[in-house]
Amino acid sequence: MDSSSDKNNMDASSDGNVSFWPDIFDPRNWDALDSKTIDILVENGPKRDLTIKKGRKDKNKRCFSSIFYTRVLPNGEKCDRDWLVYSRELDKVFCFCCKLFRKGHGKGHLPSEGFNDWAHISIRIREHETSAEHVLNMVTWYDLRLRLQKHQTINCVAQRQLEKEKDHWRKVLFRILLMVKFLAKHNLAFRGTNSTLYQDNNGNFLGLVEMLAEFDPIIQEHVRRITNNETHVHYLGHGIQNELIHLLASAIKSEIIKKIKEAKYFSIILDCSPDASHQEQMSLIIRYFNASSTFVSIEESFLGFLDVNDTTGQGLFDVLQEELRNLDLDIDDVRGQSYDNGANMKGKNNGVQRKLLDKNPRAFYS
Structure with a gap:
């Protein structure tokens, strides 16, 4: 990854959903991730500190080297092992995609607690990158990243549904606010002896709600949910009326x-x-x-x-x-x-x- 990953890290860290993590790009924090954090990691990819050429030496004078990031194919062509991540703090390497998508404990240390046997690192990496589990996790990673970039994930569908619901409630509250404003401006009483929709003597406020439900699709849908017991949060009670009156008065x-x-x-x-x-x-x-x-x-x-x-x-x-x-x-x-x-x-x-x-x-x- 290039230096722009630092910016991505800052953007992701400032996200309210992942602010719990001190650094979501640190492999130490990849054991219990929520779906939102995984999406951020998948879309931005692993973060590498390219200034690290060599790690700490072990008792055998061996250490991590940045040359492990590059794979040499049989035809001499070189390609980047974008899945390999080194943690300076742990002095270990991890497999990014297997750490995120592995089923169960996974085989070996690369997908779990990390690998730091520098004498056998080359052999272990070659074995891992040709394993069926690693290839499957790589496909999962690339496929999810592509769908995230095209905004075609299941989460995106759920997000659109959530935005639609938020927009509905925003419009409902706007109409309730206008009703409160109308009654207060004309010095009319809000409540009657009854506080139920479509009941006698339920007051001017609920009367306005019933009237709007005759032609306004937003209030019509809101009243339908209430009468069918699909929601218990309706914002039509005296508490919300008093609160809105107070907010209008303060403004x-x-x-x-x-x-x-x-x-x-x-x-x-x-x-x-x-x-x-x-x-x-x-x-x-x-x-x-x-x-x-x-x-x-x-x-x-x-x-x-x-x-x-x-x-x-x-x-x-x-x-x-x-x-x-x-x-x-x-x-x-x-x-x-x-x-x-x-x-x-x-x-x-x-x-x-x-x-x-x-x-x-x-x-x-x-």
Whole structure:
């Protein structure tokens, strides 16, 4: 092999399926290979360190020599023994194809633990390369390599089927995401009193799924699998709905924060009110200059409700300051503040207005 094998080794090693091996081209790691790793080895062939001309000398002053890589035919023609691999670490030679494709233990040491009897290496190599088992493994190697290069392996067929299935689920999730986006945008309830397809009172979300299944082949196939119990993973439950709502909300909030940072300066609008469980909550709205669209405009964006346990001016200000820090917004960039008529909000001495002005005198109150 030429120096390009180093690149192949790097590419193969970076593959997520074979990253377990420190070096898949090292014969020490060829005893328990998965099919994916074998495919990589077959397609790229064995790796040789061509800088090694001779190996370590044994007690008889004999050693491996690179001349063993070449076979001289009876007519004087020379050919490469591409199946022969030398391991510097083990100081042994191996048969590449027999090591990968042998059935059982194999005959001799070349297909198994390696051979290092340098006094008899020439004889052993000649015996091995003419054996029926070696010839069969060579044919298996070359045939598989050819099919891999032409993408005609059984694994390739399975891979295409896998890609087809992945594409199906990708399209299913895309449609589910659009349904969640539609219901959230129009402020519609997702769930009813029933959570089963084609049952009464199962809510708007499952109703949309049933409607799409009338004409959309992707959802139609998805519903067929569910109703025929071919899959128990359907992504139609309340858990995935809540997760997608959260992901959409996070994406929208990120875009709003991006616009605010581009504008740099902004104003805050706060209001407090208890919810149904009597937990005091403070709504946070940010007013900013939007220059990202074609028409320059002033926008106000609601960024969420903040739980409040301390309703004093200092407590409310602490909640606001912490939220701005979480949103990665600088409190020194606040140029306006607006609240309701509560004393703990607009108070000139101890209200949020005063606490913010002490921190940032440029935050004009209205």
